[in-house]
Amino acid sequence: MQIASNFRLLETQTLSKIHEASLNILANTGIIFQSAECLEIFKAHGAKVDGQTVFIQEEMVDKAVKSSPETFQWGALNCEQTINVGKEQHGIHVSMNNGPIYIQDLDMGRRPGTMKDLINLYKLGQQSKICSIVGQIPVEPGEVKNPHRYLDIFKQLLHHTDKPLFGYVGSQKEINQMFDMVKIYMGDPDCLKNKHLIGVSLNPLSPLRYDKTPCETMLAYAKEGQPIMVLTCAMSGVTAPADPMGTVVLQNVEILAGLVLSQLIFEGTPFIYSPASAIPDMRTANYITGSPVSNQINIAGIQMAAELYGLPTRCMAGLTDSKIIDCQAGFETMQNYLMVAMSGVNVVNECFGILDSIMTVSYEKFIIDEEIMSRAACVVKGIDYFEDDFSINTIKEVGHGGSYLTHPTTLKYCRKFWEPSVSETKSFDDWEKNGSLDVKLKANQKFKQILENSPDMIIDPDVGIDLEKYVKRVKKNE
Secondary structure, X not given: OOOOOOOOOOOHHHHHHHHHHHHHHHHHOOEEEOOHHHHHHHHHOOOEEEXXXXXXXXXXXXXXXXXXXXXXXXXXXXXXXXXXXXXXXXXXXXXXXXXXXXXXXXOOEEEEOOHHHHHHHHHHHHXXXXXXXXXXXXXXXXXXXXXXXXXXXXXXXXXXXXXXXXXXXXXXXXXHHHHHHHHHHHOOOOHHHHOXXXXXXXXXXXXXEEOHHHHHHHHHHHHOOOOEEEEEOOEEOOOEOOOHHHHHHHHHHHHHHHHHHHHHHOOOXXXXXXXXXXXXXXXXXXXXXXXXXXXXXXXXHHHHHHHHHOOOEEEEOOOOOOOOOOHHHHHHHHHHHHHHHHOOOOEEEOOOOEEHHHOEEEHHHHHXXXXXXXXXXXXXXXXXXXXXXXXXXXXXXXXXXXXOOOOHHHHHHHHHOOOOOOOOOOOHHHHHHOOOOXXXXXXXXXXXXXXXXXXXXXXXXXXXXXXXXXXXXXXXXX
């Protein structure tokens, strides 16, 4: 099998210099943690703490790198959906989006997301052959405003998937309630002790600070040994140095600080290095996602994690600043996804239907993006099937002017060829006869068919009743 090599942006010597610069910042400038419990943990392990600023020495970083696993198994309700994440795991795992406010389709246009839209996206993620990890909040349900909305949202996630779970940030109390629901869902009160079942992505507040919510989230997930992703979203020239390599260093500092804390809380907690920094529009300081330089910054981070630290990696991939499904949306999404995929990243997110700098998610683009990811996966995989003699004997057998159409090797390999899911490959005449549908209309039809055929609930109805009882009990008692 011939696997394509990863794209390398920086030489090993440069990676080492970035690491040394990061250690300098960690030891001499430090990181703010706005959590008394986190500060006490650092103090108990010998770190210098001045107010809320923690100074992390090289020895603590080295120990954290060694204790965090290079590879781990991310379990699921359906054992067949379990995935392995990390070193030597060929292929990319795709997780759902997080953060869009608006939903968009050809029928109703752009509008605030609702709980129905959120459920639809969970259903699409569950039915997708590309999506490996379901969860987060792929669109905000704007009408759900009660204090326990996190439980209402999480309950819907558990109703609609049996794949590995991606949870949410929150207070330790809120997260522990969600963990209680996972135990009901799995039918095992000890499931979190034995398996890695639910991961979380949390954000430092660049530059060089973790505020209360990511600290609380880190504490809750790490105490249970569940996968943690520290996702730095620094913007060069705004919350990080304008020099792209300076952004690489600051990003690395923040992620390493999170790594150290995760291992101090519970040694061996799976940690996924998750660069997500960006070059903004410096005329407005607005966040944008289409710059190829942003990918270069994050690919440098992926190299740091893979080559120096031996950590699993994750990065945002299917992004565009376009407001609609147009040419810009196509080339920016393919650029971003393919660049990150070729870097050797293990997990990608923000891939399904993203528009408008992660403000909007499109049903049609969800389907189109599945094909984009399929195309990129084919490129990264390389040529993985061929005859041992490179078809010399076949060429000799067919000879001059012959046809390979009925040759046994054609029948052997023809079903392995990559095929599109919504792109048009028929002749112009056949395309006209079938209604002259463009890719957006075909994607519109496809997402509706998927939702129409999706079950109302993936899990056992009795488990659904138990989850509902739990949520009602929590709401009543608080």
